[in-house]
Amino acid sequence: DQQVKQNSPSLSVQEGRISILNCDYTNSMFDYFLWYKKYPAEGPTFLISISSIKDKNEDGRFTVFLNKSAKHLSLHIVPSQPGDSAVYFCAASARAGAGNMLTFGGGTRLMVKP
Amino acid sequence: GAGVSQTPSNKVTEKGKYVELRCDPISGHTALYWYRQSLGQGPEFLIYFQGTGAADDSGLPNDRFFAVRPEGSVSTLKIQRTERGDSAVYLCASSSKDNEQFFGPGTRLTVL
Known part of the structure; x- marks a missing residue:
């Protein structure tokens, strides 16, 4: 039973355009969400996060949107650059838990x- | 500054053997996590340490898996009687505050 799902295994975008990566979750106890970026042979690197009390968080070219009612979040990268090519993981936690x-x-x- | 380091980077072993995987967290980080990433999947939680104690080991798949952190810094993940299904990348992460976990490069374990 996957509590966090990324339904698109891959996405191809032209340099300079917007990349939109989507993520759905099922556990209503999740109250903190993160995006990690991973290059081959390296560990995941933290990119951006959002608390459930917000619906948007922006950091430079990266913006995360959270729709709690739909249990959906997305990561927007604008403009996309070739160096952004990597695997992106959505992650969630329930901060009330230990x-x-x-x-x-x-x-x-x-x-x-390019 | 030094990040999280993991050794070895690669480990090949035979079915039934015992392996130890080591994690050196960022200095001063009290929280340490182990995750396992199988091919084509996201990392899956195994165990969490706060200081020296295992605060949550609910992700360990069975009793062949064990982890220690005796001095509250370095941690060792131990796998007994390895099976082919244990082949994966084992990731370690450390944290000093809520939620921002810093990951090491992982140890790729291959069980033949």
Whole structure:
């Protein structure tokens, strides 16, 4: 039973255009959401996060949107750059619980073409 | 500054053998996590330490898996009687505050 799902295994975007990566979750106890970026042979690198009390968080080219009623979040990258090509993981945690363990989606491989 | 380091980077072993995977967290981070990432999937939680104690080991798949953190810094994940299904990338992360976990590069375990 996957509590966090990324339904698109891959996404291809032209350089300069917008990349939109989507994530759905089922556990209503999740109250904190994160996006991680992963290059081959490296560990995931934290990108951006959002608390459930917000519906948008922006950091430079990266914006995360949260729709709690739909249990859906998305990551927007504008403009996309070739160096953004990587696997992106959505993750969620229930901060009320001890430890803040992360539950990850299966990842979306983003390819930004020059 | 040094990030999370994991050794070895690659480990190949035979079915039935015992393996140890090591994690050196960022200095001063009290929380340490182990995750396992199988091919084509996202990381899955295994165990969480706060200081020296395992605060949550609910993700360990069975009793062949065990982890320790005796001095509240370095952690070792131990797998007994390895099986082919244990083949995966084992990731370690550490944290000093809520939710922002810093990951190491992982150990790729291959059980033949």
